[in-house]
Each structure stands twice: as structure tokens, then as C-alpha cells.
Amino acid sequence: MDGAAGYEVDGKLVASPEIAGSGRPEVRTVDAFGQRSAPVRVEERPNDDGWRRAVGGWLDDFDDTFFARRYHLSAREGCVNPSSGSNGRLVLDMPCGNDTAVLRARTLLRLDESPELGRVVVVTDAAGPRGKLVLDLVPGTPDRLGPIPPADAVRVVVDDSVAPGTRGAGVLHRFETVLTDNGVRVLQDGTQIAALPVVPRWREASVLIGVTPLAGYPGRVEIDAVGISGSRGPEDEVVDVPVVAGTLRVLEPEEAAPGIGVARAPLRGVPSARLRATVRLGDGGDLNAAVAQLGSAKVPLRPMVSGWTATEGTELTLTGDLPAELLTTDGPDALTPFGLCRARHRPR
Structure with a gap:
């Protein structure tokens, strides 16, 4: 009023x-x-389950504790702590302040041929006053996109600038991103609040859900449900093991990596392993020829997504397959050094 x-x-x-x-x-x-x-x-908001039928794919109500099997969480370690709430929701506590968590669903969005190509639904309180919900749809499997997404990504941002004054603190809302053959529509609780004149050229993409809590210290975000059309769930079982490189910056080719390593225990006896690293580019940064050094092994890295604009602030996810000699049951307990560096020429 x-x-x-x-x-x-x-x-x-x-x-x-x-x-x-x-x-x-x-x-x-x-x-x-x-x-x-x-x-x-005031009447209670109706509980409309029609969106569940509209998704026609994978639905996650967070009714079990196997969170890591369904999502990769990209966030500062110790500053974003996921847990299961007593109300059956995913709770992201952010005690450090000024943090953002990004969930990459291991289930891909797969588009249909009908006028409605696909739909992603997130039920959350993240977009309350001075909070933010960012939904990125992008080919490949990057962990973060940063402030400048690739040209073929679809980015939806819901904050105070979109339908201001319609969201209260701590109240869940249903946000639907509907991809059609003539553009993208964004709905809040069934009512359209934004539209984008974008039609994706890809047929499948990763879904990245970025949440920023309401202003305050500490922060907290709840997610009640996620729906992704076109797929029935993760196809491969993946185990994530977080590691920290010996340096927090990418080394130049002539620099020696610091004498800091990582434990090799998670690699012993596994059938395959892949290193993923998300880096933020500085002014003039170029990672077209990057390698990871793990002990004596040097692993060529490649971008997870093509079409990046390499400008300052871009966040780029790199990946490389680890060689078989690092996966044996014997060998050293630690891999030293462990770091990321540029290469003069990409190894062949």
C-alpha cells in the first residue's frame, strides 16, 4: 500500500x-x-503443482541427503555450508558474508521440438529483498560463468530490479524459465515478470543456479525444489573431491611451482579421474595453453565451454584427464608440487 x-x-x-x-x-x-x-x-498462496507436470523431466525435492551426487557446489570452502533443513529443503548457510553459491546440476537440460523447448524451475527464497537468483543455461559443464557469460549462454537474473516489492524476506517463490521457439519467458509463481528475445541454438545445456542471500550477516538461502525438463537424472555417478592448488594464481611458464602438494589417496584404484579448475582471468589473461602439474605429471587443460570472451573478470572452467599412472594403488602418498601454469605451447 x-x-x-x-x-x-x-x-x-x-x-x-x-x-x-x-x-x-x-x-x-x-x-x-x-x-x-x-x-x-490475506489468503494463503495456492500450492499449484501444475508446474511439476509441465517440467516433464527431472524433479528434485531434496528429500534425501545425497546432495553431492546431484550437484556440484562452487563456493568458498567454509563460507558456504549445505545441509538438509527439517522442512525437507536444501539450506545454504553463508557465515562469512558477501558470498554467492553456484550449484551446477549434474542433470542436463535437454530441449524438445515442440513450441515450448524446455523449462527450468527453482523454488527458493534467494531473490528476496537485496538477494539474487542467477540462472545460467550453457553448453558444456562449467562450474561458474562469472560476470561475462559466453555468447551462447542464456542468463536470467532475478533481484530487486525485477518485479520489485513482490517478494518478502524468507518466503519461497517459484521461478520458471521457459524456453520457447520465439524467446525466453521468466515466471514468478505463474505470472510473467520478464522476457528475453533469445532462442538457444544448442539442444542440451548445463543448469547453473547461483544464489546470493538477502543482505545481512550471516546469510542463508533455502531451496525447496528444482525441476529440469528433458532428462530423468544424472547419467554417471561422480565423486567430487575438493583440492586447493599450491598457489592461488596461475603461474607463468618460467616460474617454479611451490613445494606444496595434494594427497593422492582419493585417486588410488579409481577407474578414471578428471581435474577441474575454475580460474578468474586478470587483465590480458590468456589460458589457451594451460597445464596442471601434479608431481611429475603435467596434464593439458582445456576450457569446458567454447566461445568465451577473454576479458578481465571472466571465470573459466578448465579440465583435463589424469594419466593412468596417478591412479595406481601404489606410489607416493602425496603429489608435489601441485599447481596451475601457462604453457608456451599446448602439449600434443
Whole structure:
């Protein structure tokens, strides 16, 4: 209501008339002088399950604890902590402040041939006041895209600039990105809030869900459900083991890697392993010929996505297959050194 300084919901003063819960609360507007309006009974938002049928693919209600089998979490270690809430939701606690978590679903979005090509649904409270939800759809399997996505990516951003004033703190909303043969529509709880004149040229893509908590310390985001059309779930079982390189920057070819290594225990006896590293490019950065050094082995790295614009701030996910000699059951306990470096020429 225009002129309202706050609201009184069942006798409690709040900043927004929208609250989590059930029933029909009594709401009054309160102005700057403390004057209250006549009470209004607010209807509970209907629980529309039609979106589940519209997805026609993979649905995740976070009803089990095997989170890492379904998503790769890209975030500062220790600053983004996933857990299962008592209400059956994924809870991302962010105690460090000013953090963003990016979930890459291991299930790919696969487009159909009908007028509606595909749909991705996220039910979350991330897009509340001064929070943000970023949905990236991109060919390949990068872990982050950074501020400048590749040209063929589809990026949807929902924050205070999109349908402002319609989201309350701590309240879940359903955000649907619908890809059609004449553009992309963005829905909030079934109502269109944005449109993009973009038709993807690819037929399948990774789904990256980036969430930034509401302003405050510490931060917290809840995700209640994710739906991705065209696929029934992850096809390969993958185990992620986080590692930290000996240096937090990419070394030049003539630089010696620091004498810091990583444990080889996760590699012992596995059928195959792949190193993934997401790096942020500095001014004039170029990683067209990058290698990872793990002990005496040097692993050529390649970008997970083509079509990047190599400008300052770009985040690029590189990957390389580890050689068989690193996967044996014998050998050293640690691989030293471990670092990322540029190469003068890409190894053949």
C-alpha cells in the first residue's frame, strides 16, 4: 500500500506483508506515525503443482541427503555450508558474508521440438529483498560463468530490479524459465515478470543456479525444489573431491611451482579421474595453453565451454584427464608440487 511504513501481521510488526506459514493472517498497514489501517484477511498462496507436470523431466525435492551426487557446489570452502533443513529443503548457510553459491546440476537440460523447448524451475527464497537468483543455461559443464557469460549462454537474473516489492524476506517463490521457439519467458509463481528475445541454438545445456542471500550477516538461502525438463537424472555417478592448488594464481611458464602438494589417496584404484579448475582471468589473461602439474605429471587443460570472451573478470572452467599412472594403488602418498601454469605451447 502506498505510504505504508510497515505492516502488522497478526499483531506483529514486519517490513513486508508476505510471511512464510499457513492460514489466513490478519494484516494492517502502519504509517510513519503509527496509525493502523482496517484489518484485511490475506489468503494463503495456492500450492499449484501444475508446474511439476509441465517440467516433464527431472524433479528434485531434496528429500534425501545425497546432495553431492546431484550437484556440484562452487563456493568458498567454509563460507558456504549445505545441509538438509527439517522442512525437507536444501539450506545454504553463508557465515562469512558477501558470498554467492553456484550449484551446477549434474542433470542436463535437454530441449524438445515442440513450441515450448524446455523449462527450468527453482523454488527458493534467494531473490528476496537485496538477494539474487542467477540462472545460467550453457553448453558444456562449467562450474561458474562469472560476470561475462559466453555468447551462447542464456542468463536470467532475478533481484530487486525485477518485479520489485513482490517478494518478502524468507518466503519461497517459484521461478520458471521457459524456453520457447520465439524467446525466453521468466515466471514468478505463474505470472510473467520478464522476457528475453533469445532462442538457444544448442539442444542440451548445463543448469547453473547461483544464489546470493538477502543482505545481512550471516546469510542463508533455502531451496525447496528444482525441476529440469528433458532428462530423468544424472547419467554417471561422480565423486567430487575438493583440492586447493599450491598457489592461488596461475603461474607463468618460467616460474617454479611451490613445494606444496595434494594427497593422492582419493585417486588410488579409481577407474578414471578428471581435474577441474575454475580460474578468474586478470587483465590480458590468456589460458589457451594451460597445464596442471601434479608431481611429475603435467596434464593439458582445456576450457569446458567454447566461445568465451577473454576479458578481465571472466571465470573459466578448465579440465583435463589424469594419466593412468596417478591412479595406481601404489606410489607416493602425496603429489608435489601441485599447481596451475601457462604453457608456451599446448602439449600434443
